[in-house]
Amino acid sequence: MDAIIYTSAGGHTRNYAHMISLASGLPVYSLGDSEAPEGGDILFLGWIFAGGVKGYKKASKKFRVRGLCGVGMSPPGEKVMEDIRKKDRPPADLPLFYLWGGFELDKLKGINRLIMFLKAKQIAAAMKKIEQPTQEQRQLLIMATTGASQVKKESITPILKWLEQQGVATLGKERHV
Ligand SMILES: Cc1cc2nc3c(=O)[nH]c(=O)nc-3n(C[C@H](O)[C@H](O)[C@H](O)COP(=O)(O)O)c2cc1C
Known part of the structure; x- marks a missing residue:
């Protein structure tokens, strides 16, 4: 994994992206940042706009999206995941996450x-x-x-676990402050 890339209108997705970066040591960039490693393997986080993950299409053209995470105001659940799958049609085997934003x-x-x-x-x-x-x-x-x-540090635990499975060393839940 080379980086975390995000879109954020109100700052909540940005906060989550930076929390994951702090815990994993992965560099973090906004989608439009010219310093982002084009063509690299990324975890993409985007705010939810009308059911879909803002910027996912653009990100998948510019990077190799290895994990996708939506951040919305709807409470977490199967409905929000379904909406993302319907709207963005990510590959069936792409790991998909959802974080409750604000x-x-x-x-x-x-x-x-x-x-x-x-x-x-x-x-x-x-x-x-x-x-x-x-x-x-x-x-x-x-x-x-x-x-x-609703941005909370403990919410990123599943993503940190997944990153560990990808070979990215993270600070883990107990040492993550
Ligand atoms: C134009 C617009 C459309 C939105 N549509 C949805 C939506 O369909 N589902 C949802 O859960 N949240 C929706 N939201 C709420 C945002 O996804 C939510 O506030 C998110 O945490 C914003 O992240 P940000 O602060 O990084 O921009 C919408 C927000 C805006 C501004």
């Missing part, structure tokens, strides 16, 4: 901010209608109403 309107700009200004109200209204919301649905309501981050 939504903070003031971190967004331009069209993304405008879309989410409207969309967050819809999400909040839908969550309020649920009679017995799960803990995750409650969190999503808070995220859509006031903005919140």
